[in-house]
Amino acid sequence: MIKNHKIAKVGAIAALAAAATFSLAACSSAADEDSSGADESSETSQVVAPTIVDVATLNGQTVDINNGSFVDITTGDTDPADWTAVVKDPAVVAFTAGGKSGDAVFNPGLQGTQAGSTQVELTNKTTGEVVTFTVNVK
Secondary structure (H helix, E strand, O other): OHHHHHHHHHHHHHHHHHHHHHHHHHHHHHHHHHHHHHHHHHHHOOOOOOEEEEHHHHOOOEEEEOOOOEEEEEOOOOOHHHEEEEEOOOOOEEEEOOEEEOOEEEOOEEEEOOOEEEEEEEEEOOOOOEEEEEEEEO
8 A cells, every 4th residue: 555655646746747837838828928919019009209399490380290199389488378379270180288287387289180281370378479380180
């Protein structure tokens, strides 16, 4: 009986070793599949940086963006909240006012909402400065 008991122990140890090896191999395969899947999805979900323009050089310019993209308008020494916009064709771009939220300061901006071209007139309500430019959305 002692001989059979030793065989049973050796068999149990061998079975555990095989199971452990199989589990590690399965984890490795799953990790490889997950990492390759994550690589593929990261290629299609890249964030596109906004087009950054300075209000001081924007007058008379044309800004080209893709549909869904953003135009970030830097306002120099002026308060971003002082700028308002009139968009000739609001179906082409949407204006977002600048301002503060807590400690953060946000620039005014535009988002392309449909292909087309429109004129935008920015006005600084404090200084009275008016900046007119065109946005082309592809």
